[in-house]
Amino acid sequence: MRFERRESTSATLTVLAPLGAVAAALVVAGILIAIAGANAIEAYGLILRGAFGSRLGLTETLTRATPLILTGLAAAVAFRARLWNIGGEGQLYLGALAVTAFGLLPGVATAPAPVAILACLIAGAVAGAALLLVPVALKLRFGVDEVVTTLLLNFVAILFVSMMIEGSLKDPLAFGWPQSVPVPDAALLPQLVDRSRLHAGLLVALFLAVAVWWVQSRTVFGMQSRATGLNARAAAFAGVPLGRTLTIVACLSGGLAGLAGAIEVMGVKGYVTTDLSPNYGYSGIVIAMLANLNPIGVIAAALFSAVMFVGADSMSRALGIPSYIADVTVALALLTMLVAIFLTQYRVRR
């Protein structure tokens, strides 16, 4: 058996490949569910019902998907230019913290809501971007591997958040719990559906996914960042300013991750704690890979992931299967997706 590079990948194949990959992952996870002693079909039915079957389930799924879309975009943008930003988690926390700190400034709490919201979102994005600019500067100046620096900065960032919410940003009314001062009411994101946690952050995330797609496929910067990722030497020969391109990519990527934190704190939590994010930053990497780095695909991948997590909770209560099956399924989907991506580029020959 040999693999032959395809001349070009048809649009149908590009759409079918991820669907096939998810189906294959569900089959394998189904075997695991069967081994755990339950009926896989029933389990998947319960997962779907848990995620979509009720108003609460549906809104929870979309709420869960919102930060995942943003961290997924953050990873996709960076990886496209071969900037390995593993620091989404830290950027997310710093973005969230920046919103609460920014809220303390005089004038923010009393500003009209649209202004306060916009200003806080920008503050979060800037904080996330700033955190990623440090490793990128080190990479450009000294050739330091950003995989290591961005990953380790996650711990630095989270410990810094921890220090701040025990210290100068600690909420004096929280009975000693380590949590930050609340986001001012003016900066809270409006709810989309009554009596649910679903908030306007979802619209922001969807809008940004489309915007990122447009930037990557239609602008000079987008073409240059793709060229940088595909072959930096050829890109340099064609006059692509590598340093500037990577710096802008870093601002976008870090900014998106920072926004994920800002939106989560402004839409759902209202204040920062160190359990703000159940690894949204790291999940973003998986989602970006699942989406084959396609910004629109990120929406679908984030939804898939959110469905699995929200649905698995209720399935687990009904069947007694550990909800870790959601992690396993998403991880399996990542593996099958990598195979599927390979098969969109190569055909099998005997």
Next chain:
Amino acid sequence: MTPVLELDGITKRFGSTLANDDVSLHLERGEVVALLGENGAGKTTLMSILFGHYTADAGEVRVDGQALPPGRSRAAIHAGVGMVHQHFALAANLTVLENVMTGTEPLWRLRSDRASARRRLTDLADRFGLPVNPDARVSDLSVGERQRVEILKALYNEARILILDEPTAVLTTQQAEGLFATLREMAAKGLSIIFISHKLNEVMSASDRVVVLRGGRVVAERATRDVTKGELAELMVGRAVVRPKRSPLRPGAVVLEALDLHLSGKGGAPLRGLDFHLRASETLGIIGVSGNGQTTLAGVVSGLYPPESGTLHVRGEPLKRHDVAHAIAAGIGRIPEDRHAEGVLGDMATWENVVLERLWSPEFSRRGIVRRKPARDATTRLLADYDVRGARVDSRVGLLSGGNMQKLILGRVLDAKPSILVAAQPSRGLDEGAIADVHRRLIEVRARGAGILLISEDLDEVIALSDRICAIVDGRLSPAIPVEHADARLLGLMMAGDWSAATDIANDADRMETSDAL
């Protein structure tokens, strides 16, 4: 006596193309056979079948009269077939000894017997005149040394039949000569050798017998001493290929002038005070042994990096900023030395490759947004004008053959009507037909009034295209001699750094020019 190796009626089809069509050939003990053919003639496919990487649709491979099981590399190695690939298959982080031993010992043995392996390796190296340091890390070796390791690896596996796939593609002329001397010696000691090539000179000088492949079939088989280069060229291409020759033109004003360029490092050989001038309608050929600063010089003139000192004047004005956009805006067209690594982005679409280096121009972008329609239209036109085959506007460029890729690069560069063209190794790795195409274009551009800086290691090419020739030696340029005075001996002296004769000739030429002007 049975031949040591026979290929009998090998046929292999990939999709709709017939890569090998009923190919038969044989190899005697102690013989050097050249397998000659253009890119895409089916040479590599044939050798891959022999080595078990592919299975043939029909036909048989026999070693010493015994048929090899198809598709089994291990069986081929076991039967004594060794293969040296064009792109070396060595682990850069291991030593020479470790590389050679890889795959020769059973995995489950805990200790590897280095001492005896080392002894065998040094014995082989002595016997066949292939000196290497067994403890050197492969990443520290030069290309020529790596190739030696590949050959030793085959010999270590007790190869009696050695197959080399385009062994000189990565070597300088000197290294290539060394390699062929070694191969002859190995043949004299009883090894049988097949080497794949599309270079006529090396086939003529190094083989006993030539098998010519074209379009997947054997079109001729001759004893090397009974053929001429011209005959082989015609057999290989299928028609008489004439490389076009330049006609004398009157050069115009100076378009590019370098004054005392210095640049150390930048990954290549340094420049140490380099001067030249280039006129309109003139080609200045720069020859030299590779690694003397050619790459650095091409990089500086292409705008990739600024010189540390010295200036580059374009049409009398010093180049304001040394970056690619300014170089292109100043009318410098650039053909890179390495098309795959620098010239194109294989995974990007054809149209993206065409416009990437001119994205800043208002023709292809407005307010930071790519104007896709003009870009795609320009590409469609360019594909037709420059006869790029096998490309569509949206297909990936990486699928093109070397010749078509070079045509695309030429098209992209010449479409911008440059007044200066830097052509670094423009025909490296191309077959005869494609070389003729490239040369025709370069002659056309010169006739249109551009000045061409031709940096090449192919002396025939430089002599055919240049008006003046200088040699680059250790980051400096020799005086430029008019091409009428160029002969192998003089060029050899110039490349070796003996510039006395060249200086006299250059001074005479200058005097002539001055008196002409008066």
